[in-house]
Amino acid sequence: xxxxxLFVDDQSDFIKxxxxxxxxxKYDKLFCTNPYExxxxxxxxxxxxxxxxxxxxxxxxxxxxxxxMNHFPEIVRVALTSMNSPGIxxxxxxNDVVHRYFSKPWKVDDNGKEQIRKLLDLRSQLIEKIDxxxxxxxxxxxxxxxxxxxxxxxxxxxIAPLTDRYTxxxxx
Amino acid sequence: MxxxxxxxxxxxxxxxxxxxxxxxxxxxxxxNALLKxxxxxxxxxxxxxxxxxxxxxxTKAYRIAEKTESYARMKNKKGVEKxxxxxxxxxxxxxxxxxxxxx
Numbered sequence: 001x002x003x004x005x006l007f008v009d010d011q012s013d014f015i016k017x018x019x020x021x022x023x024x025x026k027y028d029k030l031f032c033t034n035p036y037e038x039x040x041x042x043x044x045x046x047x048x049x050x051x052x053x054x055x056x057x058x059x060x061x062x063x064x065x066x067x068x069m070n071h072f073p074e075i076v077r078v079a080l081t082s083m084n085s086p087g088i089x090x091x092x093x094x095n096d097v098v099h100r101y102f103s104k105p106w107k108v109d110d111n112g113k114e115q116i117r118k119l120l121d122l123r124s125q126l127i128e129k130i131d132x133x134x135x136x137x138x139x140x141x142x143x144x145x146x147x148x149x150x151x152x153x154x155x156x157x158x159i160a161p162l163t164d165r166y167t168x169x170x171x172x
Numbered sequence: 173m174x175x176x177x178x179x180x181x182x183x184x185x186x187x188x189x190x191x192x193x194x195x196x197x198x199x200x201x202x203x204n205a206l207l208k209x210x211x212x213x214x215x216x217x218x219x220x221x222x223x224x225x226x227x228x229x230x231t232k233a234y235r236i237a238e239k240t241e242s243y244a245r246m247k248n249k250k251g252v253e254k255x256x257x258x259x260x261x262x263x264x265x266x267x268x269x270x271x272x273x274x275x
Contacts, residue, residue: 011224013191020184055219082223105226105234 003120004028004045008038008052008064009080021108027120035059039067047075049119051102054081065097074130076123078102099126132166145171176266180229185270191228195221195263202240202256206249214244214252233262 005027007018015031022029030045032038035056042050050068054061065077079092082104092098099122106112128150136147146168180188198221205213218241226234236259243251 011220013187013194014224014227016187016190017184017224017227020187053223055216082219082226104223107227107229 002026002028003048003123004030005049005051005116005119006030006032006038006041006047007080008032008035008050008056008061010034010053010056014053018108022113022116025113025116027116035061035064038064042068042072042075047072048123049076049078049116051078051080051116051119053104054079054083062092062097065092069097074123074127076100076119076126078119080104080106128165147171174265176232176262177269178229178231178266179269179271182270182272184228187228188268191224192263195225195233199256199260199263202259206252206256209247209249211244211247211252215241218244230266233259233266236262 007015007029009015009018010033012033015033019029019031027048030041030047032041035052036059038050038052039059041047050065052061052064061079061081065079068075068077077098078100079089079098080102081089083089089098089101093101100115100119102112102115132148132150139147148166149169151165151167198217201217202214205211205217218237222234222237222241225237236255240252240255240259243255
């Protein structure tokens with residue numbers, strides 16, 4: 001199954017630019033000019049990466065990211081904005097509201113395309129981290145006295161067998 | 173009369189007519205907001221406009237829109253008037269060329 005990236009920006013011209021420039025990229029792309037519609041899509045479809053503008057009428061990008069963080073934490077959240085308030089962006093990054101920040105103007109050149117592909121790798125890492133936390137929570141609930149940790153030489157290949165990537169250690 | 177020549181990738185040629193029309197609409201909105209001295213509205217329009225202008229490669233117009241936003245934040249009426257007029261002039265005087273391998 002292909003990965004899916006959802007782009008949200010109320011500027012329809014910018015969305016059309018993305019559609020044109022990213023046409024040949026291999027992942028699936030969804031485009032949306034309305035954050036409420038975007039939220040609807042997120043609830044109904046499997047989205048791997050959400051790339052959204054911040055300043056939008058009605059629901060702003062941060063609100064959309066927070067909803068996502070609370071309900072679908074495995075989705076990679078990326079702010080794409082010409083906002084020039086570093087404090088606000090840093091706050092969002094430091095509080096995990098967004099994982100990455102791309103600055104507008106964004107011409108979607110080769111470098112921009114590569115940035116998006118890297119987000120798909122980040123998604124695998126994010127899922128691993130969430131799964132590990134869930135397993136550890138479950139283990140602590142059954143008082144197993146063990147926890148799952150990432151192997152030191154695991155590398156970053158999410159497709160490697162689980163037993164190559166994780167090991168169980170005693171909590172004692 | 174001064175002309176601004178910009179070269180854009182051929183692949184986005186078909187987007188430009190709508191793009192220019194939308195920028196002209198934004199200019200009208202800016203001028204109307206300026207008449208009412210509605211600086212919040214000017215900030216919103218100029219902010220949105222600059223992001224899309226820059227992303228399409230209209231660098232000079234992007235910088236003017238950025239100035240419009242800054243002047244509006246300072247509620248500097250003369251500054252906004254001048255930058256809106258500059259933006260209108262720039263967009264009217266821009267000549268667009270297209271090239272295949274710009275990426």
